[in-house]
Amino acid sequence: MQTTDADVYCPESILEALPRGTVVTDLDWRIRYANQLVARALRCSINELVGEHLCVVGRKVRVVDSSHELLDFLVHLTKNPPDRLEVKMVQVRIPERRSIHITVQPYCPDGAVRVGYLFTFAEYTREAEIIEMKDHFISDASHELRTPMTSIKGSLELLLGGYAGELPDSATELLGICLTAVDRLIRLINDLLDIAKIEAGEMELHLNHVRILECVNRCVRAVSSLATAHKVTIRVESSDRIPEALADRDRIEQVITNLLSNALKYSPSESCIRVRVQAPAESIVVSVIDQGPGIPPDKLNRVFDRFHQLEGAKKGTGLGLTISRALVEQHGGRIWVESEMSRGASFHFELPALPANR
Ligand SMILES: Nc1ncnc2c1ncn2[C@@H]1O[C@H](COP(=O)(O)OP(=O)(O)OP(=O)(O)O)[C@@H](O)[C@H]1O
Ligand SMILES: [Mg+2]
CATH class of the missing domain: 3.30.565.10 (Histidine kinase-like ATPase, C-terminal domain)
Known part of the structure; x- marks a missing residue:
């Protein structure tokens, strides 16, 4: 059979060629469309997905995934339907850790009336690993910087306090500028360490x-x-x-x-x-x-x-x-x-x- 331009450039073919898994549900979260990428990832056919509840995606992954994150997220969504674009990163372990980038938004084909929800799924593992490496680097570097910064601050305070004798006004002024800058650096380092702790879920509260x-x-x-x-x-x-x-x-x-x-x-x-x-x-x-x-x-x-x-x-x-x-x-x-x-x-x-x- 000959393929025509109309086949090749129709919206369906374009959707199938997208490098992202795509799912469209109706307002009751029944899957009305899923592309081949989603079906392949879930090791089933598109026909098996269409008509099923959205959570079937999470459940099919759950069979091999030792984490609950994807299913939990989808269940949460069905209870809190989004009004605008939401982006979420979830981790699955099948058995190695993989990160999935998910977008979900109301599906309004005529631009006004919502008839369901449009999802995209993409693997994000490599990017997530790089972000994690960057975060570790910032956190380790900040740690290493804090100790010398604290001793520079201490020494400056001693000098300004007269520990090495009276200083000329010009030296006092310059050391004052150094102290202000070091204080700013220490604040920045502490902020970076706080962010690292928060993102690693390691910020402890003393209640x-x-x-x-x-x-x-x-x-x-x-x-x-x-x-x-x-x-x-x-x-x-x-x-x-x-x-x-x-x-x-x-x-x-x-x-x-x-x-x-x-x-x-x-x-x-x-x-x-x-x-x-x-x-x-x-x-x-x-x-x-x-x-x-x-x-x-x-x-x-x-x-x-x-x-x-x-x-x-x-x-x-x-x-x-x-x-x-x-x-x-x-x-x-x-x-x-x-x-x-x-x-x-x-x-x-x-x-x-x-x-x-x-
Ligand atoms: N009260 C405010 N009035 C106007 N703009 C504000 C106000 N508070 C915050 N902003 C804006 O929000 C931005 C972010 O604030 P944030 O406190 O996170 O950072 P910062 O004050 O710039 O730096 P840092 O707090 O890390 O020293 C600010 O840079 C500023 O543009
Ligand atoms: Mg601020």
Whole structure:
């Protein structure tokens, strides 16, 4: 039989030629289309897949996969249908570890009405290994750098404190510049180590009963001289009774300090930063509200991404909010931002509260 242009360039042939497994389901998660790549990976025919529930993909992999990640993800999706494109990396062990890059989005063929969900699957093992190697390298290098940096800082502080005798003003000034730079490097190294720990799931929290308002007051005191230097006022507001939280005090103070340092960086002189502590039902919400330039609506979620800084961002590495989000989420809470351009930014985080009668 002769193949015509119409056969070769029809959407079906193009879909089959894609290097990604493709699955389309209806709104009840029944598979309506699967390409050959998916069928081959699952060692079955396309006909066996069409009409089955989406979770059959996870179950077929589960037979040989000692991890549950793929099936768990698909089950989770069917309970929380996505409204926009979602990207997820899952690991399967069959028996060696393989990484799969999955995208899922509502399927709206006419661009308006949703009739199902469109999935793509691609092997990502090599890329995942390279990312892992890079992360290990950053983490090992940061570790190795921290000790010498700490001794450089100690020596500078001794010199500035007069350990080697009185220094001429010019030397004091230069050593002061060195100390500021070393402090920045140590902060960066600590941030990189935190990110590495968080991503490896090794960030340990030392949980205790914590009064969040006291944390806020301590953090505000710590940045008060910086605020005075910027001619910025910080006002703490709190509702009457704030329950305690089960939290790691140092880590929560790290989050508050991150938010305060951002607010200070972007606050114009003579403006006010409000730090509000409230206790709506069974939770504690801390808000840091500034009168700075604000954040454009399409960038609101991106500010939490690793190394992401907006155009015109001031000094920093773009890690503060990434670490803050991970820490808050590890406490079972959430963090978000609200902002209107030119009307300041409000960062909020919420933690579960301990029952009041404890
Ligand atoms: N209060 C704010 N007002 C306006 N933009 C902000 C505010 N807070 C954060 N941003 C934007 O979000 C970006 C990410 O913030 P983040 O705290 O993660 O990094 P950073 O402050 O640049 O560096 P780091 O905290 O690692 O020293 C900032 O670079 C800035 O562009
Ligand atoms: Mg910051």
